[in-house]
Amino acid sequence: MKLNRNNIKDNIMENKKMTMALFSGSIDKLTGAGVVLSGAAADDMDVDVYVLLMGARAFIKVNENKIDGLSEYPELKDEFLKSLETLNVSTWIEFFEMAKELTNVKIHICSLAGKMWGGEKMEDFIDLADDICGIGEYITSAQEADVHLFI
Amino acid sequence: MVTKIDKTLDCKGLSCPMPMMKLAKTMKGMNSGEVLEMLGTDPGTKSDIPGWCEKSGNTLLEQNDLEGGVNRFVLKKK
Numbered sequence: 001m002k003l004n005r006n007n008i009k010d011n012i013m014e015n016k017k018m019t020m021a022l023f024s025g026s027i028d029k030l031t032g033a034g035v036v037l038s039g040a041a042a043d044d045m046d047v048d049v050y051v052l053l054m055g056a057r058a059f060i061k062v063n064e065n066k067i068d069g070l071s072e073y074p075e076l077k078d079e080f081l082k083s084l085e086t087l088n089v090s091t092w093i094e095f096f097e098m099a100k101e102l103t104n105v106k107i108h109i110c111s112l113a114g115k116m117w118g119g120e121k122m123e124d125f126i127d128l129a130d131d132i133c134g135i136g137e138y139i140t141s142a143q144e145a146d147v148h149l150f151i
Numbered sequence: 152m153v154t155k156i157d158k159t160l161d162c163k164g165l166s167c168p169m170p171m172m173k174l175a176k177t178m179k180g181m182n183s184g185e186v187l188e189m190l191g192t193d194p195g196t197k198s199d200i201p202g203w204c205e206k207s208g209n210t211l212l213e214q215n216d217l218e219g220g221v222n223r224f225v226l227k228k229k
Contacts, residue, residue: 035168042171043206087166098172102179 016045019145021138025054026071027092028080033151034095040147041099048145049107050138051129056113058092059125063117067092096128108133154212154225157185163221167195171203174226178209181228186212189224200224 018040022033033049040047051059058067070077083089090098099105109125109132119125122132142148160177162170170191177187189200204211204226213225 038168038172042168042175042203044175088164089166090169095168102172102175 016043016147017145018045018047018147018149019138019141020047020049020148021052021142021150022049022055023052024071024151025057025067026069027067028070028072029151030055030058030067030092031084031089031095034090034092034099036149036151037099037105038095041102041105044103045147047099047103047105048138048141049105050133050141051107051109051113053110053113053116056109056119057117059107059109059129060114060117060119061124061126064126093126093128100128106130108137110135110138154186156188156225157181159188159190162189162191162193162196164192167193167199170196171199174200174203175207178207178226178228183228185228187226187228189226190217191222191224192220196222196224200226 020033020037024030024033037047037049057063068077068081070080096105096107107128107130109119109129111132111134114120114125114132122129158177158181160173162173165173170189170193174189181187191200201211201214208229210227210229211224212227213223215223217223
C-alpha cells in the first residue's frame with residue numbers, strides 16, 4: 001500500500017490514547033476530569049478511565065445528586081457552584097456523557113473501590129460505567145497510553 | 152473571492168471546552184470538502200481551533216477577529 005503524508009498522519013491520530021486514573025470523588029475534581037476528558041474526546045482519542053477509591057462513590061446509583069463536596073478549599077463551595085452556574089458549565093456527568101458520545105471512552109470501575117461504597121454488580125452503578133475491573137488492567141492501559149493522568 | 156460557507160456553528164458565550172466539543176461533533180457530521188464557519192468568544196478558542204485543525208487534519212481557511220470580542224474561524228473538512 002502506498003502511503004502518503006496524510007495517511008501517515010491519519011494513522012498517528014487513530015493511535016492516540018489517554019488513560020485516566022480517577023481517584024477523586026469530589027465535585028471540583030470530577031468537573032476537572034470531565035473537562036480534560038472532553039478535550040481528549042474532541043481530539044478523537046481513545047480514553048480509558050479507571051475509577052479508583054474515592055471516585056467510585058460518585059458512580060454508585062444511589063449516590064446520584066449527593067456528590068457536592070470540594071477536595072480543595074471546601075469553604076469556597078458556594079462560590080465554586082455559583083460560578084459553574086453563572087458560566088453555564090455542564091455538570092461532570094454531562095461532560096462524561098458528551099465525551100462518550102464523541103469518541104471511544106470506556107469507564108472501568110475498580111472492583112475494590114466499588115465494594116467500598118456498596119457496589120458489586122453493574123446494576124449498582126450509573127449508566128456511564130462500562131465494566132468492573134481489577135487494577136492490573138489499569139496498569140496495562142497506562143503502559144500503552146500516550147497521555148496518562150491521575151486525578 | 153468569498154469562501155462559500157456550508158454551515159455556521161455559533162459558540163458565542165460558551166466556555167471551554169464546549170466550543171471544542173461542539174466543533175468536533177459538528178465536523179463529524181459534515182462531508183469531506185464542506186466548509187464550516189465557527190464563531191466563539193472564549194479566549195481559549197484562539198489557540199485551540201488552529202491546534203485542533205492541525206491534529207485532526209482539517210484545514211483552517213480563515214481566522215479573524217470580529218467586533219465584540221468574537222473570533223471567527225472558517226474550516227474545511229478533510
